[in-house]
Amino acid sequence: MISLIIDGQEVKVEEGTTILEAAREAHINIPTLCYDEELSIFGGCRLCVVEIAGQNILKPACATVVQEEMEVTTHSAKISRVRQNLFELIIASHNISCELNCMTCRRASNCELRKVAEDIGLEKVRLDPIDKGYQKDESSYSIVREPDKCITCGRCIRKCEEIQGVGIFTTADRGPATEVTTFSDKGLGNVECTNCGQCIHTCPTGALHEVYHFDNVWDELNDPEKHVIVQTAPAVRVALSEPFAEIDSPTTTGQMVAALFRLGFDRVFDTNFTADLTIMEEGTELINRIENGKNLPLFTSCSPGWIKFIEHFYPDYLDHLSSCKSPQQMFGALGKTYYAEKNDIDPENIVVVSVMPCTAKKYEAARPEMNSDVDYVLTTRELARMIKAAGIDLPHLEERDFDRMLGVSSGAGNIFGASGGVMEAALRTAYELITGEELEKLDFEMVRGLPGIKKAEVEINGLPLKAAVAHGLGNARKLMERIKDGEEYHFVEFMACPGGCIGGGGQPIPTNEEVRQKRIDAIYELDRNKKLRKSHENPLIQKLYEEFLEKPGSHKAHELLHTEYKERGI
Amino acid sequence: MLEENFLMGEQLLDPADYDFPALKKAFNMDREEVIQEIKDSGLKGRGGAGFPTGLKWELGYKEKSDEKYMICNADEGEPGTFKDRYLMENRPLLVIEGIITAAYAVNAQKGFIYIRGEYFDSIKIIDKLIDNMYKEDVLGQDILGSDFSFDLRLVKGAGAYVCGDETSLLNSIEGKRGASRIKPPYPIQKGLFEQPTVVNNVETLSSAARIIAEGASLYSAMGSKNSRGTKLVCLSGDINEPGVYEVEFGAQTIKEIIEQDGKGIKGGSDLRFVVPGGVSTAVLDKSEIDIPYTYEDLEKAGSSLGSGAIIAVGQEHDLVDLMLNVSRFFMDETCGTCFPCREGNRQINRILRKYKATFSIQEKEIIQDVGETIRLAARCGLGQSSLNFINSIMEKYEDELGIKEVLEV
Numbered sequence A: 001m002i003s004l005i006i007d008g009q010e011v012k013v014e015e016g017t018t019i020l021e022a023a024r025e026a027h028i029n030i031p032t033l034c035y036d037e038e039l040s041i042f043g044g045c046r047l048c049v050v051e052i053a054g055q056n057i058l059k060p061a062c063a064t065v066v067q068e069e070m071e072v073t074t075h076s077a078k079i080s081r082v083r084q085n086l087f088e089l090i091i092a093s094h095n096i097s098c099e100l101n102c103m104t105c106r107r108a109s110n111c112e113l114r115k116v117a118e119d120i121g122l123e124k125v126r127l128d129p130i131d132k133g134y135q136k137d138e139s140s141y142s143i144v145r146e147p148d149k150c151i152t153c154g155r156c157i158r159k160c161e162e163i164q165g166v167g168i169f170t171t172a173d174r175g176p177a178t179e180v181t182t183f184s185d186k187g188l189g190n191v192e193c194t195n196c197g198q199c200i201h202t203c204p205t206g207a208l209h210e211v212y213h214f215d216n217v218w219d220e221l222n223d224p225e226k227h228v229i230v231q232t233a234p235a236v237r238v239a240l241s242e243p244f245a246e247i248d249s250p251t252t253t254g255q256m257v258a259a260l261f262r263l264g265f266d267r268v269f270d271t272n273f274t275a276d277l278t279i280m281e282e283g284t285e286l287i288n289r290i291e292n293g294k295n296l297p298l299f300t301s302c303s304p305g306w307i308k309f310i311e312h313f314y315p316d317y318l319d320h321l322s323s324c325k326s327p328q329q330m331f332g333a334l335g336k337t338y339y340a341e342k343n344d345i346d347p348e349n350i351v352v353v354s355v356m357p358c359t360a361k362k363y364e365a366a367r368p369e370m371n372s373d374v375d376y377v378l379t380t381r382e383l384a385r386m387i388k389a390a391g392i393d394l395p396h397l398e399e400r401d402f403d404r405m406l407g408v409s410s411g412a413g414n415i416f417g418a419s420g421g422v423m424e425a426a427l428r429t430a431y432e433l434i435t436g437e438e439l440e441k442l443d444f445e446m447v448r449g450l451p452g453i454k455k456a457e458v459e460i461n462g463l464p465l466k467a468a469v470a471h472g473l474g475n476a477r478k479l480m481e482r483i484k485d486g487e488e489y490h491f492v493e494f495m496a497c498p499g500g501c502i503g504g505g506g507q508p509i510p511t512n513e514e515v516r517q518k519r520i521d522a523i524y525e526l527d528r529n530k531k532l533r534k535s536h537e538n539p540l541i542q543k544l545y546e547e548f549l550e551k552p553g554s555h556k557a558h559e560l561l562h563t564e565y566k567e568r569g570i
Numbered sequence B: 001m002l003e004e005n006f007l008m009g010e011q012l013l014d015p016a017d018y019d020f021p022a023l024k025k026a027f028n029m030d031r032e033e034v035i036q037e038i039k040d041s042g043l044k045g046r047g048g049a050g051f052p053t054g055l056k057w058e059l060g061y062k063e064k065s066d067e068k069y070m071i072c073n074a075d076e077g078e079p080g081t082f083k084d085r086y087l088m089e090n091r092p093l094l095v096i097e098g099i100i101t102a103a104y105a106v107n108a109q110k111g112f113i114y115i116r117g118e119y120f121d122s123i124k125i126i127d128k129l130i131d132n133m134y135k136e137d138v139l140g141q142d143i144l145g146s147d148f149s150f151d152l153r154l155v156k157g158a159g160a161y162v163c164g165d166e167t168s169l170l171n172s173i174e175g176k177r178g179a180s181r182i183k184p185p186y187p188i189q190k191g192l193f194e195q196p197t198v199v200n201n202v203e204t205l206s207s208a209a210r211i212i213a214e215g216a217s218l219y220s221a222m223g224s225k226n227s228r229g230t231k232l233v234c235l236s237g238d239i240n241e242p243g244v245y246e247v248e249f250g251a252q253t254i255k256e257i258i259e260q261d262g263k264g265i266k267g268g269s270d271l272r273f274v275v276p277g278g279v280s281t282a283v284l285d286k287s288e289i290d291i292p293y294t295y296e297d298l299e300k301a302g303s304s305l306g307s308g309a310i311i312a313v314g315q316e317h318d319l320v321d322l323m324l325n326v327s328r329f330f331m332d333e334t335c336g337t338c339f340p341c342r343e344g345n346r347q348i349n350r351i352l353r354k355y356k357a358t359f360s361i362q363e364k365e366i367i368q369d370v371g372e373t374i375r376l377a378a379r380c381g382l383g384q385s386s387l388n389f390i391n392s393i394m395e396k397y398e399d400e401l402g403i404k405e406v407l408e409v
């Protein structure tokens, strides 16, 4: 242990701790902008500079390791002057003008610039903003970059590279021309970006955000000709409460459903339903592949960020992917066929909207092979915004239930939202379908939680089924390399985002380790409290097969619920 | 003026004509002895920071690692500095002998000489010399029959001033973006490819070779207490005879160097001020230059000796133009990593440009505030010293700049 003095208090911390970490342990807040506890140290913003007794210049708290008997001052007139000047410089590089101000900036509610301004007690801004003449990057279906608001903190670079193992952003040029951009300025839509949106979570400003669909959704809701149905992904209900400070409970399923009705959706359905359906199709596929010994391991296919990742980086493994569409797209396909047919509505007039924790789902919905089955994808953040904009008091709404037809689901569908959930849901069903026996213990603890790569072995009819789970593309890459090196599995679940969909790029900001854990706990609690916990026991799924799809893997099921992939190159 | 030069001299190009006195002596000494000799000489780094060379080598020697690197910094990007170029073009054997001597002392097996990309002649000469030295067994396996082996490669600079900073230089050699690294770890601990690395300037290494050849006492007898030996100065600006001169520390004042070596100010005009250590140092008014040329005297005067560039500036120049030039240089040369240096230098340049006609107290205040912030908070030496020139001009020539109070609207 090292003992040092911070602002007159004696503090004892582990060797190797930085001043910033030590100060946080002592509940002293030092402002930062380029720091993210999950990423490597950059030392660029300099807001965290502190005085160390005996040293002439200030030192960055984030990059300075504590030493025995060090005497640190984190707040003083001198430091305050420096921080205020720094902030003036930053804010001037962040081209705020009349059209581009905090009133209209969609990140205003979680903008770290605003928070820092408050924390340092900013008093004046004497410098003119600098217009660097940047254009918005709107080349992607999922992510927009507004370089005008970028302060070149490098957090997106590190997030994409260190956590996601993709490496889309780089710093280009030097001097005043220094900018963060994509390779050769090609734009996010023209590079290997997987659309996972993790960079949005770390960006401290409004420079990165999703492609907004809510304006279009308002238009559709206001069009009396249109029959607008909505589906909500499992991870949305455990995070939607976050932007509404008054709500204590992490889960707001009933209130979320009620709010969607109030917004004017004609039917409110649940993606959990098609998650159950995915299990039926994918489970059948797994059983077939094991019987035929072909294309093993089977890789899950419900995370569109992962799909684009493998299409770029591991095209040789495309035939290992399950051919199942994701639950979102299965829902879209059924909405415009089964649902339309049974309710006698012209599919032309049906608008399918999804609410997803995910930015990559926007890209997925736009893939040509998906036939525009899903018309618009809202992120959890966009839904929260619409609810607020409509003056709906979410915390005080009376709870409502999903519409039944595509809205009844099992607990297995619920846990799709957490890393390991698809695996667990599939194991519950595959075990019972293969053995014909009832599972004694439904919880597969070893595939749950936040470790980056998880493994399990389950004995089914004498076959030791080997499974692995990876979440976060950096971990996916690691696991793929091991598979390349010969590690053998039958079934592998991949999710692009750390923690699975609960940590998706469309979830409320902040999304960090603590928040992810809270959402995971809420998801498993939902599952635990359900009577129906296995996909194949969902009566409405059984009915769907009877009335429409015949059986899992049928010709019709293939036509509607399955898809294909293509190599995209690097 | 020195009676006998220590570093400068006739062209030394052909390894066949050269005896390698330093190497021969060094190989007959223990590493500790070589290091002690350099320590005794009082040699300090000539790359700008003035870190004691013997101590640096000792730290490098003590690092435990199977692989160590010795790097010669020949990036010489500071405007008004051209002494390393002189050495590479005229005394290249001394430069490389210095590199090998240092490598032997710290026990490095591999080395690089990183030469500024625009120095075509230096690159050509050193490139050819390295080839020849391999042929003559003065590089490679068992140098000159000793059991010391050392490989040296030439790397061409990427054309950025910041790459002269040792951590940026390491990134550049590794093929990464030329931006500074966070210190610690220092290159001595974790440098090139994460291995212990000693970086020295061309002049430092050449001096070291001469010191080993001639003995520390000869060197330490020259100069002052804290500035031992000799220094190459680069005289430029409004000077009759600009060029590289070797001076003994403390033997002449700055004024004398300008008058005796540089033969005074051009066209008989009047000197206004001197930039005593390159554009990252504070200027000295003509009334302040009657001080001995040593590290300590310059520091006392509020400036520094920097890399040895002495730029003399006559009365006829426009002060704002001069500040704009220097500001432009730093604005363009920041690596762009840290906010104070990147945004601060950008803003200062804007203000200087915009208010070329009238300078208000408010603007002066902003420049000073921003300057102070950059000095205290920038990530590397480039930023930390980028406002020295401008601030000193604003301070010393406030009246001439016509800084006036402008009422806020």
Ligand SMILES: Cc1cc2nc3c(=O)[nH]c(=O)nc-3n(C[C@H](O)[C@H](O)[C@H](O)COP(=O)(O)O)c2cc1C
Residues within 6 Å of the ligand: B044, B045, B046, B047, B048, B049, B050, B051, B053, B056, B073, B074, B075, B076, B077, B078, B161, B162, B163, B164, B165, B166, B167, B199, B200, B201, B202, B204, B205, B380, B381, B382
């Ligand atoms: C912005 C910047 C530029 C520098 N440029 C040079 C240079 O061109 N040549 C040089 O030898 N040292 C330069 N230095 C100093 C080096 O970082 C380093 O201190 C030096 O090479 C060490 O050698 P020495 O101990 O022999 O002086 C520069 C430092 C900074 C911060």
Ligand code: SF4
Residues within 6 Å of the ligand: A094, A096, A100, A101, A102, A103, A105, A106, A107, A108, A109, A111, A112, A113, A114, A149, A204, A205, A206, A207
């Ligand atoms: S990023 Fe922050 S400071 Fe910038 S416009 Fe948006 S809310 Fe305002």
Ligand code: SF4
Residues within 6 Å of the ligand: A143, A159, A160, A164, A166, A167, A168, A169, A192, A193, A194, A195, A196, A197, A198, A199, A200
């Ligand atoms: S969306 Fe994901 S892959 Fe694309 S740039 Fe952001 S972090 Fe990288």
Ligand code: SF4
Residues within 6 Å of the ligand: A149, A150, A151, A152, A153, A154, A155, A156, A157, A180, A202, A203, A204, A205, A207, A208
């Ligand atoms: S886009 Fe955001 S995270 Fe990336 S460098 Fe700019 S401000 Fe930082």
Ligand code: SF4
Residues within 6 Å of the ligand: B162, B179, B180, B333, B334, B335, B336, B337, B338, B339, B341, B342, B378, B379, B380, B381, B382, B383, B384
């Ligand atoms: S001070 Fe300037 S050159 Fe140094 S790291 Fe910061 S931006 Fe780069």
